[in-house]
Amino acid sequence: MSLPGKLLPEALKTLGKDRATVSYPKNKRTLPDRFRGAVEFDPDPCTGCGMCERHCAADAIVVGTDDDGNVTWEYDVAKCMFCGQCEESCPTDAIVMGKDFELADSDRESFEESYTFER
Numbered sequence: 001m002s003l004p005g006k007l008l009p010e011a012l013k014t015l016g017k018d019r020a021t022v023s024y025p026k027n028k029r030t031l032p033d034r035f036r037g038a039v040e041f042d043p044d045p046c047t048g049c050g051m052c053e054r055h056c057a058a059d060a061i062v063v064g065t066d067d068d069g070n071v072t073w074e075y076d077v078a079k080c081m082f083c084g085q086c087e088e089s090c091p092t093d094a095i096v097m098g099k100d101f102e103l104a105d106s107d108r109e110s111f112e113e114s115y116t117f118e119r
């Protein structure tokens with residue numbers, strides 16, 4: 001069978017059906033409830049316990065203290081695998097998996113987030 005002869009029946013099958021694609025980025029699909037994008041961090045409930053750092057297989061989170069004894073919390077989204085383990089491990093719900101997935105940037109430093117706060 002020639003190629004047009006194969007394609008025509010397939011094309012006819014789609015007539016009257018909804019489009020399977022959207023015109024991204026103009027139109028966007030609704031993300032599933034369990035979609036995991038970049039980590040969102042809230043320093044208020046964070047105790048600086050370091051569980052998120054210990055359980056992150058990608059070394060994307062670093063927790064420490066600065067010279068003044070403040071807690072430092074750093075996240076590198078370029079290393080993150082979006083596995084959700086840090087959210088599972090955090091005992092105070094200071095971490096949630098967000099919905100942001102449009103993370104491309106030409107500036108390496110824009111992938112890094114850091115917080116310094118007293119405890």
Ligand code: SF4
Nearest residue numbers: 056080081083084086
């Ligand atoms: S989602 Fe996974 S890879 Fe990303 S920071 Fe959390 S534990 Fe690490």
Ligand code: SF4
Nearest residue numbers: 046047049050052090
């Ligand atoms: S974000 Fe959660 S697990 Fe990580 S240091 Fe803070 S309290 Fe501990």
